[in-house]
Amino acid sequence: MSKGLLIVLSGPSGVGKGTVCTALRNRERIDNLVYSVSATTRQPRLGEEEGVNYFYKSREQFLDMIENDQLLEHAEYVGNCYGTPREFVEQTINQGKDIILEIEVQGALQVKKTFPQGVFIFLLPPSLDELKDRIKNRGTENDTVIDHRMSVAEEEINMLENYDYAVVNDEIDRACKRIEAIVMAEHCKIPKK
Amino acid sequence: MSKGLLIVLSGPSGVGKGTVCTALRNRERIDNLVYSVSATTRQPRLGEEEGVNYFYKSREQFLDMIENDQLLEHAEYVGNCYGTPREFVEQTINQGKDIILEIEVQGALQVKKTFPQGVFIFLLPPSLDELKDRIKNRGTENDTVIDHRMSVAEEEINMLENYDYAVVNDEIDRACKRIEAIVMAEHCKIPKK
Incomplete structure (x- = not known):
């Protein structure tokens, strides 16, 4: 049996990674796709659930998990730590299922x-102005945090060339499509020797 | 303006390249896609039209066109010549439109x-037995031609590794999807330096 795909969905903070991931999940158009759940030290936002979000x-x-090599990646972002538990990812792709990781650029x-x-997808905002509006409208951050996030976002967009695909999040359904x-095209790819 | 994609749809004789191409055309799900029309020395089959098929x-x-470098590719296949007029292909992609070429493996x-x-797609039969049935059911060829086509097809399937994608033609709608x-994924690809 061939291994599943490891799909990484990333992009600047505020671009809508979480929203797109939830929409993908609800559309259920990709067979055999599993969603990775990250570990984080940040506080739950309203409506978020342990083990789900x-x-x-x-x-x-969190530091213990790093110490014991239980995280595939980890990053500190605006004062909080985020990481991907390694074992679940490896088990999933070894079972021939695809797994999607929604993670920060670092x-x-x-x-x-x-x-x-892996298949590295960068989610882009339609424009930087649009991104700023989205971060503001989230309403959970103050001005200093917004400005910091914007400068981080601009740096992150420069990392685009390390990715395989760029998807503009102009409209959620279109981004999902x-x-x-x-994912479908990657399953048709002929492996290069 | 960026150039359009040159998409090559190929595969062994009898696999259904023509049928899939016609279905793609009728579905109209790809924006700005132009279909290349080949030149050939073979006789028109029932229902085929000059300048359309x-x-x-x-x-x-045909030999004059080769002489004058007016063909992007040409091949002799089971006694007939096939070729792709070069100018139309180059004009189309320079206008930023995608063009699809439905051509033989050579x-x-x-x-x-x-x-x-270019984006090279190999259309595969679900199995070799299935391919033989399709060639037989086409009903326009005798047994010697069928046997020859089968051995050519087996050799052609060995050329798979020169392609970017393999698409199994198990069911026309699924192959089209x-x-x-x-094509959509290729438009999201980040160009590699």
């Missing part, structure tokens, strides 16, 4: 070192 | 030399 950890627990580059054969097409 | 040429006219490999950046996904 994230595994919420204390900083001490983390994606770490995963690429371990899994260069593009991602579904990428 | 092929440009029908005498052997002499010809596809020639196009790859001129356009290595896969090709549509490949």
Whole structure:
């Protein structure tokens, strides 16, 4: 049996990674796709659930996971730690199922070192102004955080060339269709020797 | 403006390249896609039209086109010549539109030399037995021609590794969906330096 695909969906904060991932999940157009759940030290936002959106950890627990090599990638982002539990990812692709990781740009580059054969998708905002509006409208951050996120986002967009595909999140359904097409196309790819 | 994609749909005789191409055309799910029309010395089959299915040429006219470098590729196949008029292909992609070439395996490999950046799709039969049935059911060929086509087809399937994608033609709608996904994904690809 051939291994499943490791799909990384990344992009700047505020671009809508989470929203697109949830929409993909609800559309159910990709067979045999599993969603990875990250560990984080950040506080749950309203409506988020343990084990569904994230595994919420204390900083001490998180450092233990790093120490024991239980994270495939981890990154500190605006004061919080995020990481991908390694074992679940490896089990899933070894079972021939695809897994999608919705992660920050720093983390994606770490995963690429371990899994260069992964499918790396960068979600782009239609424009930087649009991105700023989205971060503001999220309404959970103050001005200093917004400005910091914007400068981080601009740096992150420069990392685009490390990715395989760019998907513009102009409209959620269209972004989902593009991602579904990428996954289908990747399954048709002839492996290069 | 960026150039359009040159998409090559190839595969063994009898696999259903023509049928899939016609279905793609009728589905109209790919924007800005133009269909290349080949030149051939073979006789029109029932229902085929000049300038729609092929440009029908005498052997002499065909040799003149080769002489004048007017063909992007040409191949002799089971006693007939097939070729792709070059100018139309180049004009189309320079206008930023995609063009699809439905051609034989020999010809596809020639196009790859001129356009290595093309998207090369190999249409596969679900099995070799299935392929033999399809060639037989076409009903226009005798047993010697069928046996010859089968041995050519087996050799051609060995050329798979020169292609980018393999699409199994198990069911026409599914094959079309896969090709549509490949074209959409290729438009999201980040160019490698």
